[in-house]
Amino acid sequence: MHWGVIQISVTNLVIIGVMLVLFVLALVLPFPGAHGDDTPKSPR
Amino acid sequence: MSARADLLLGEPADRSNWTVRLRTRLQHTVPPGQALPDRQPVYVSSWIYVFGVLTLAAFVVILVTGGVLAIGGAAWWHTSGFGHFVNSLHLWSVELFFAFMVIHLWGKYWMAAWRGKRALTWMTGVVAFLGSIGTAFTGYLSQSNFDSQWIAGQAKDGLNAVGIGAYFNVLNPGQMLLWHVVLLPFVIGVLIVLHVILVRRHGVVPPIDAAEE
Amino acid sequence: MATTTPETPNSSTAPTRPAAPPPRRRRDRTPDSHDFPTRRYDLVKEFVVALVVVALVTVGLAAIFSSPDEKAITMRDWATAAPADVVATATGELAGTTTSATYGPPYNSNAEGQKLGPLPLQKWGGVRIPVDSAQDLVVTPLTGWARDPALRLALAAWRGASPAQRTAWATAYGDALAKAPDGNPARVAAGDYGPVPAMAAGFLSLAASGGLEGALTSSGNFYGGDQTRSLLLLSDGAYLEDQARARQLGGDQWGMMNETGNYPGQPWMWLYTFWYQVPPFSTSANADALVWGLMMLLSAVLLLVPFIPGLRSLPRWIPLHRLVWRDYYRRYGSSRTR
Numbered sequence A: 001m002h003w004g005v006i007q008i009s010v011t012n013l014v015i016i017g018v019m020l021v022l023f024v025l026a027l028v029l030p031f032p033g034a035h036g037d038d039t040p041k042s043p044r
Numbered sequence B: 001m002s003a004r005a006d007l008l009l010g011e012p013a014d015r016s017n018w019t020v021r022l023r024t025r026l027q028h029t030v031p032p033g034q035a036l037p038d039r040q041p042v043y044v045s046s047w048i049y050v051f052g053v054l055t056l057a058a059f060v061v062i063l064v065t066g067g068v069l070a071i072g073g074a075a076w077w078h079t080s081g082f083g084h085f086v087n088s089l090h091l092w093s094v095e096l097f098f099a100f101m102v103i104h105l106w107g108k109y110w111m112a113a114w115r116g117k118r119a120l121t122w123m124t125g126v127v128a129f130l131g132s133i134g135t136a137f138t139g140y141l142s143q144s145n146f147d148s149q150w151i152a153g154q155a156k157d158g159l160n161a162v163g164i165g166a167y168f169n170v171l172n173p174g175q176m177l178l179w180h181v182v183l184l185p186f187v188i189g190v191l192i193v194l195h196v197i198l199v200r201r202h203g204v205v206p207p208i209d210a211a212e213e
Numbered sequence C: 001m002a003t004t005t006p007e008t009p010n011s012s013t014a015p016t017r018p019a020a021p022p023p024r025r026r027r028d029r030t031p032d033s034h035d036f037p038t039r040r041y042d043l044v045k046e047f048v049v050a051l052v053v054v055a056l057v058t059v060g061l062a063a064i065f066s067s068p069d070e071k072a073i074t075m076r077d078w079a080t081a082a083p084a085d086v087v088a089t090a091t092g093e094l095a096g097t098t099t100s101a102t103y104g105p106p107y108n109s110n111a112e113g114q115k116l117g118p119l120p121l122q123k124w125g126g127v128r129i130p131v132d133s134a135q136d137l138v139v140t141p142l143t144g145w146a147r148d149p150a151l152r153l154a155l156a157a158w159r160g161a162s163p164a165q166r167t168a169w170a171t172a173y174g175d176a177l178a179k180a181p182d183g184n185p186a187r188v189a190a191g192d193y194g195p196v197p198a199m200a201a202g203f204l205s206l207a208a209s210g211g212l213e214g215a216l217t218s219s220g221n222f223y224g225g226d227q228t229r230s231l232l233l234l235s236d237g238a239y240l241e242d243q244a245r246a247r248q249l250g251g252d253q254w255g256m257m258n259e260t261g262n263y264p265g266q267p268w269m270w271l272y273t274f275w276y277q278v279p280p281f282s283t284s285a286n287a288d289a290l291v292w293g294l295m296m297l298l299s300a301v302l303l304l305v306p307f308i309p310g311l312r313s314l315p316r317w318i319p320l321h322r323l324v325w326r327d328y329y330r331r332y333g334s335s336r337t338r
Helices: A010-028 B003-009 B018-027 B047-072 B081-110 B119-141 B146-161 B173-202 C043-065 C075-081 C083-095 C121-125 C133-145 C149-160 C163-179 C196-209 C212-218 C228-236 C239-246 C267-277 C287-303 C326-332
Strands: B039-041 C038-040
Touching: A010 B047, A010 B081, A010 C267, B047 B081, B047 B173, B047 C043, B081 B119, B081 C043, B081 C267, B119 B146, B119 B173, B119 C287, B146 C121, B146 C228, B146 C239, B146 C287, C075 C083, C075 C196, C075 C212, C075 C228, C075 C239, C083 C133, C083 C163, C083 C196, C083 C228, C133 C149, C133 C196, C133 C212, C133 C228, C149 C196, C163 C196, C196 C212, C212 C228, C228 C239, C267 C287
Parallel strands: none
Antiparallel strands: B039 C038
């Protein structure tokens, strides 16, 4: 695939695209966390 | 004081004893109970946090699949169907390794994870990243196929141009294979161990502008 | 940073708070991670789950997509597919005009090599992998293999000739080949080429026989294992590069990122190969040294991000982190909202 001086294989483009999607999903998807067992401080 | 009383108090019996000094140093590397903790700060609550352990898991798969390839030898995968499958496992675990590592890097950058004396954690990670690129490179050179021929012919120009090629001969598969299988994985392994120890030592970095207790 | 302060029994002015810490720059005020509320967590289970997931995904990808394995080009392949190229390359080695013959360090001193600005890095590497292109790549393997009396005579004529005479013969023959239709040796114009045509033809036969790699690699040692000479010879020809370019692996095709077939390549090489595509690198004779130098610099920048003003503050200004820690900020607030 060509775009100006940029030339990239479809496979590489898919890989990079999937990585970006994973990154965004990692940021926005809610993370399941049990809040009930929070303690104020960890033992040092 | 008796040596036994010294030990009970946690005082080193003999500061000139190298064993004692090493043991003391190792014990203080990570806060007590933090090497394998069963609790984590509540702010560790995002999927971005899984990419470090995913990278580590991919590294293990790379080592195992590479080990199986080593059992058969450098040319085994050309003539064995199973060998070719193991080669495919090795290739894809490498692709996953890099994908997870880079996403991990992106996350850590935007979290400014070097804060709180964690610069060395960041730096060991970067060196491991760059070293992994070099390791993958020697892997491509070790395929003993057309790809290896072409990559060797091209890469030699870059390395020769800066004088490195005189010592690191990419046209020499014997040398490249040993770097790929012995030297570089060892270095990457050491870097990863240091990196993980540093994470356990300092703990996961708190949020930017976290309210102080 | 709550700590307990030991009571001092007799003092009515006992401090009720710890002494103020020495003044620190704003940048240093990252709280200790151990001073936060915690929740239960299973580190080992997380690792095992990650391992199983990655192993399964790897197996899936390998089963579906497999991996490429295009056979290496043998000298026999080259001789069969592009015999004129083999003849022209052998001639070029004898004339001292090929890439390897004019390379410079680490193979020979026939060029100064590349520089990074004023630094002659290539030269500093030294000639540590000495290869005399004409002798090592052509004459020696050919001499060891030749049985045909006519070829042995040709080799003797070469051995007995002066360097200037050798160069004249080989250069003339090389020029004539370039002018012949399709570079076909059989259709070369008559001229004074000495033993070179016979040597080049003999070399083609050696390549076609399948014995050339062995002659180049072993160099007297049964075990070989070092393909330097074979690869230099192959790279001096046009055939290898033609095959690579057909697969989008050429340098100006972003080839460093690519793989044969539709397979994933090395996407992480994107920035390294990018520079080769643009001026001034794309037109510079020192491109390799310049790109390497630039990438070393950028790598150093990446390494030292924690210390670089501006770059280390960017995460604060572009607050993706507010997504990462939104649960925490919602529940516990941040020092910015107090």
